[in-house]
Amino acid sequence: xxxxxxxxxxxxxxxxxxxxxxxxxxxxxxxxxxxxxxxxxxxxxxxxxxxxxxxxxxxxxxxxxxxxxxxxxxxxxxxxxxxxxxxxxxxxxxxxxxxxxxxxxxxxxxxxxxxxxxxxxxxxxxxxxxxxxxxxxxxxxxxxxxxxxxxxxxxxxxxxxxxxxxxxxxxxxxxxxxxxxxxxxxxxxxxxxxxxxx
Numbered sequence: 001x002x003x004x005x006x007x008x009x010x011x012x013x014x015x016x017x018x019x020x021x022x023x024x025x026x027x028x029x030x031x032x033x034x035x036x037x038x039x040x041x042x043x044x045x046x047x048x049x050x051x052x053x054x055x056x057x058x059x060x061x062x063x064x065x066x067x068x069x070x071x072x073x074x075x076x077x078x079x080x081x082x083x084x085x086x087x088x089x090x091x092x093x094x095x096x097x098x099x100x101x102x103x104x105x106x107x108x109x110x111x112x113x114x115x116x117x118x119x120x121x122x123x124x125x126x127x128x129x130x131x132x133x134x135x136x137x138x139x140x141x142x143x144x145x146x147x148x149x150x151x152x153x154x155x156x157x158x159x160x161x162x163x164x165x166x167x168x169x170x171x172x173x174x175x176x177x178x179x180x181x182x183x184x185x186x187x188x189x190x191x192x193x194x195x196x197x198x
Contacts, residue, residue: 129166
């Protein structure tokens with residue numbers, strides 16, 4: 001199992017287990033405090049991506065903007081899935097939430113496509129999935145919230161809509177929230193997360 005640099009908060013027995021995944025250039029602190037606020041008492045685990053791109057932390061390699069090294073993604077997805085499973089077994093949590101932004105949303109989604117039993121909920125903020133995942137019937141048991149910017153130059157709206165279509169075809173419980181801006185996170189996304197988690 002990959003030994004990620006990780007920030008952790010021990011939760012109360014029976015509480016949800018929340019994994020946060022930062023964007024490119026972020027670290028384990030980027031969303032850790034937000035998760036503690038959104039889910040008081042939860043177990044929170046925030047791994048730092050173990051790939052460096054010009055000094056910026058990422059979860060897998062890419063060869064250009066929006067062009068992924070798919071072999072590297074497969075290897076690192078499997079390592080992340082093993083890391084996640086270890087923490088699920090350690091906490092005994094039955095509700096497991098992924099909260100990821102940009103590159104973090106991409107690794108969380110990639111894990112869910114291959115191991116749909118790991119997360120009960122996926123909150124993917126500005127994901128970019130430039131490939132068509134294989135059909136995955138196990139996603140029927142997952143809840144998703146996708147947030148995006150209508151003018152996001154990094155995560156184009158047509159690709160976000162293709163991801164939404166894919167998830168709905170797998171019969172996942174999917175909600176979406178759009179704001180009129182670009183790749184930045186805005187307050188309405190936080191509100192959408194709060195409403196989604198009720």
